[in-house]
Amino acid sequence: MAEAIEFKRVGEGNLRAQVYQQIRLTIQRGELAPGQKLVDVDIAAQLGISRMPVRDALMQLVHEGYLVGTTRGFTLPTLTATDIANIFEVRRLLEPRAAAHAARTLDAAGLKTLAAALQEAEAAAAAGDAALFFQANSAFRNCWLGAVENDRLSQTIARFADHVLVVRLKTLSHQPTQAVIVAGMRAIYEAFAKRDAVAAYDRMTHFIQNAEERFMKLSPPLQQFDDEAASIPRQGKS
């Protein structure tokens, strides 16, 4: 089996940090297929470094919930319906408040970035481009979260959002869901633009609830097929 993923080092701090960044980005972009395993020695060989920094990075990702470590490599966790519900419960508690903060602290540049991400999402939804929609969604969230001054709050949110996002690639491909999400994003964006913290709070609450409902409605059938090959045809394999 050839390497499906190309890792390259990015110049930022020590090796462990570089590798960590790379792998996490790969996961966040949905480039790691469920069931696909990451092996420290393979990645190390690919990067031309030793196992240890890679191993450290992988273990950190395990501690953060991005991966699970088995005795035969590291893979994405398979989330149960309960896991998803648990994650959304925490998000429901944290994100509205964080959005209210962002409504206060977002500057003009931030709003511009959000507007761009929103437009991209709308265009992607119209074109049915799931990958672009996924990306625009992440950009939107990263932008407003970056304006939240409470680092621990924003980082906790980012982590939990990432955990469901990994499986969410499928939900986000669903056309009606895309429409609902875009509408939610627009509503939130407008609250931000008006610097209306209360509206931001309420609309984020609504947004998360919608996201969870959509998720739960679409996930069960997907889960069953997941055991096999997901909806993405596996290329190669002769």
Next chain:
Amino acid sequence: MAEAIEFKRVGEGNLRAQVYQQIRLTIQRGELAPGQKLVDVDIAAQLGISRMPVRDALMQLVHEGYLVGTTRGFTLPTLTATDIANIFEVRRLLEPRAAAHAARTLDAAGLKTLAAALQEAEAAAAAGDAALFFQANSAFRNCWLGAVENDRLSQTIARFADHVLVVRLKTLSHQPTQAVIVAGMRAIYEAFAKRDAVAAYDRMTHFIQNAEERFMKLSPPLQQFDDEAASIPRQGKS
């Protein structure tokens, strides 16, 4: 300088996990003095194992916010007033909801444990025994958090609570604060005993607010002295 802390291995999984547990417990019990440094090679020698598992454990604790890694060993983080405020903001958002859950799910055994911890706290407050009070407080929290079925919620709370608890040893020594806390614990316990989720929610909200206020009121003077020698007189130095 001799070792101030005695680490011993506990039989549970691999070496890294054992060491991690030991060090985290040491921190949670407040046995690690601020400024005191942990060095992987020292701990490894003490345990008769190699550096790597110890290093892994220390790095995990850094990722979880229990320690900070410097170029000369690992120490407790020094939290600013902003850090404390940030942590309490997250706790305010999460703990009331978690307490409401616990009110539903706590069983008779759990309530009994809580009652014992509460009594211990009251006795400690009456006797002015700060260490025992600290311990009873942790037992109380661990018990009701253990009844929360949403693991991610309870673990997130536990982590953030631990982060302030480290510095809180001082706040908890303050007699009037002890009285306020005991009253809060009793109120929460009674809500649990009545299985009243709403009351648990409200009283936990109140409890956290009180804790934060007390913390902020007592911390600033401590912070300033902390730069030097805290309240503990430094021996030697002629």
Next chain:
DNA sequence: CAAATCAAAACAGTATACATTATAGACTTA
């Protein structure tokens, strides 16, 4: 005597080698 420079020590970061363990797959057996 104070400030700047330099050297040695102390530590984390990285590399390599070895040990251990759980799984996959072959092989046996009912």
Next chain:
DNA sequence: TAAGTCTATAATGTATACTGTTTTGATTTG
């Protein structure tokens, strides 16, 4: 043919050795 067992292997876990970097403290110099 199906179920159980066993062995080879692939991966992590652990140990040891080496490297790089920062801090400390001693020494020199103004």
